[in-house]
Amino acid sequence: MKRILPFIIILVVLGVAIGSVVYMTQTKSASNENVNQAGPVGPKPTPAPTLGPVKTGDPGADPPHTMGPANAPVRIEEFGDFECPPCGGFHPILKQMHEEFGDKLHITFREFPLANHERAIPAASAAEAAGLQGKFWEMHALIFEHQNEWKLAFDIQPIFERYARSIGIDVERFKRDMNSDRVEQRIFLDGKRARSMGVGSTPTVFLNNREVPFQMLPADTLRGLIQKELQAAGTQK
Amino acid sequence: MVSAAHTDLPVKTKWPYVTAALLSLVGLTDAVYLTIQHLAGQSVPCSVTAGCEEVLTSPYAVVAGIPLAALGAAAYFSAFSLTTLAAFGYRIAGILLRPLVAVMVLVSLYLFYLQAVVIRAFCQFCLLSAAITIALLIVVLVAWKKGSQ
Numbered sequence: 001m002k003r004i005l006p007f008i009i010i011l012v013v014l015g016v017a018i019g020s021v022v023y024m025t026q027t028k029s030a031s032n033e034n035v036n037q038a039g040p041v042g043p044k045p046t047p048a049p050t051l052g053p054v055k056t057g058d059p060g061a062d063p064p065h066t067m068g069p070a071n072a073p074v075r076i077e078e079f080g081d082f083e084c085p086p087c088g089g090f091h092p093i094l095k096q097m098h099e100e101f102g103d104k105l106h107i108t109f110r111e112f113p114l115a116n117h118e119r120a121i122p123a124a125s126a127a128e129a130a131g132l133q134g135k136f137w138e139m140h141a142l143i144f145e146h147q148n149e150w151k152l153a154f155d156i157q158p159i160f161e162r163y164a165r166s167i168g169i170d171v172e173r174f175k176r177d178m179n180s181d182r183v184e185q186r187i188f189l190d191g192k193r194a195r196s197m198g199v200g201s202t203p204t205v206f207l208n209n210r211e212v213p214f215q216m217l218p219a220d221t222l223r224g225l226i227q228k229e230l231q232a233a234g235t236q237k
Numbered sequence: 238m239v240s241a242a243h244t245d246l247p248v249k250t251k252w253p254y255v256t257a258a259l260l261s262l263v264g265l266t267d268a269v270y271l272t273i274q275h276l277a278g279q280s281v282p283c284s285v286t287a288g289c290e291e292v293l294t295s296p297y298a299v300v301a302g303i304p305l306a307a308l309g310a311a312a313y314f315s316a317f318s319l320t321t322l323a324a325f326g327y328r329i330a331g332i333l334l335r336p337l338v339a340v341m342v343l344v345s346l347y348l349f350y351l352q353a354v355v356i357r358a359f360c361q362f363c364l365l366s367a368a369i370t371i372a373l374l375i376v377v378l379v380a381w382k383k384g385s386q
Contacts, residue, residue: 006325010318013262017269017314024273084283114283116358152357201284214282 051225052211060193061186065109065136067098072106073233074208074226079112079194081202082123082143083151086214090203091144093219101226109140111190112202119156121187122178126160128186129177133169142167253380254324254331257373261317264369268313271306271362292360297351305348309366312341316373323380331384338370338377345370 078094080087098107111128113120123143130139142163143150150159164174177183197206205212207225216225274293292298298305315337322330345367352359 002325006321006327009321013265013317014314017265017310021269021272021276021310025276081283086282117283118357201282203282 049213049215051207051216052213054209055197055206055211056209057197058193059189060110061189065131065140066106067137068101068106069103070106072104074101074104074229075106075108075206076226077108077110077206077209079110079190079197079199079202079204081112081114081117081120082127082147083117083120084114084202085147087203088144088147090205090217091141093217093222095141096219097222097226100223101230104230105226109136110193111187112194112199112204113187113191114202119151122156122160123150124187125178125183126163126174128183129174129180130164130167130169131186132177132182133173135167135169138167139163251324253376253383254320257334257376257380258317258320258324260369260373260376261313261320264366264373265310265313265317267362267366267369268306268310272304272310275304275306292352292356292358292363297348297356312337312344316341331380334377335381338373341370342374 076094076097078087078090080090082088094107097105111124113124127136127139127143130136143160146159146163150156153159160178161171161175164171194204197211201214203214203217205217205222208229212222212225216222271293275298300308316334319330319334319337323334348363349367352363
């Protein structure tokens with residue numbers, strides 16, 4: 001028995017390892033499919049994620065960077081980090097929502113550069129500096145859409161200056177503003193708001209001040225949530 | 238036959254192998270978790286403390302179409318099998334364990350270099366794996382020394 005015992009142990013461990021990979025992979029794929037369906041369709045073997053409680057928090061940088069009318073029935077607030085790949089992945093989704101819902105959707109972007117991303121603060125500073133010349137969203141789009149270009153570049157400053165030139169802002173002022181107290185203060189205030197709302201990762205998205213779980217950020221799911229909020233707003237009127 | 242090489246080990250020689258087997262088991266769990274993350278195609282949000290998304294989504298996370306985490310799991314499973322057999326007195330397993338752990342340490346050092354210099358982000362689960370491999374090396378060296386005494 002003692003001679004066979006190690007082989008039994010090894011086989012049990014192998015079985016558990018392979019079993020957990022197969023089981024967990026299938027369960028996670030199934031739960032992702034459920035999330036993508038974004039509605040009461042199909043069986044739900046695992047509980048679907050739900051929106052968090054309503055949070056208000058500290059005010060953040062003022063004025064914030066927004067798109068859409070201030071009185072829109074649905075408000076989305078994203079806390080993002082320009083160096084974070086999932087934030088880069090969320091950028092086209094949010095853009096799509098803006099195009100689809102137009103005046104019914106108010107979008108705010110808040111800076112939340114993470115300490116473990118060494119280029120996140122310069123990138124946030126570049127977006128904020130462009131914002132001081134009224135071109136925040138243009139710079140925001142360029143930085144996200146070319147994330148892979150500047151993320152691994154040896155010197156990022158010339159790249160951001162090139163972006164600034166391409167959107168037609170005063171590059172000398174942009175360079176000064178990037179290192180200004182005003183830009184630093186804006187990033188600080190957005191970060192303060194993030195922490196007051198319990199944000200610890202990016203992208204963290206709030207829909208009418210309720211946190212949207214990360215798994216619910218694919219376009220189809222988010223669209224479903226926005227439609228639900230619109231319906232709720234319509235019935236309340 | 239494998240059983241021909243089987244002998245009862247003295248306790249002082251057995252314990253390093255038992256420790257190494259437990260370390261391999263932790264490493265296996267870590268690598269299995271990363272494999273699940275990879276195969277399930279789950280993107281992870283960027284967090285204040287981790288850079289896993291950078292590492293797991295980098296081109297270095299796949300070797301010849303196989304997730305690196307799965308190769309890590311195979312390595313830890315091999316280490317677990319050999320340490321378990323060695324703890325039960327299979328001397329050949331103890332000998333085979335040494336080159337395996339040496340290769341695992343070299344790969345871990347290369348992956349650490351990739352995280353520090355190329356990807357410039359650290360993944361805590363990858364760092365845990367590197368730490369386990371170093372600990373395995375130490376324990377295997379102790380076992381080797383005790384076995385040769």
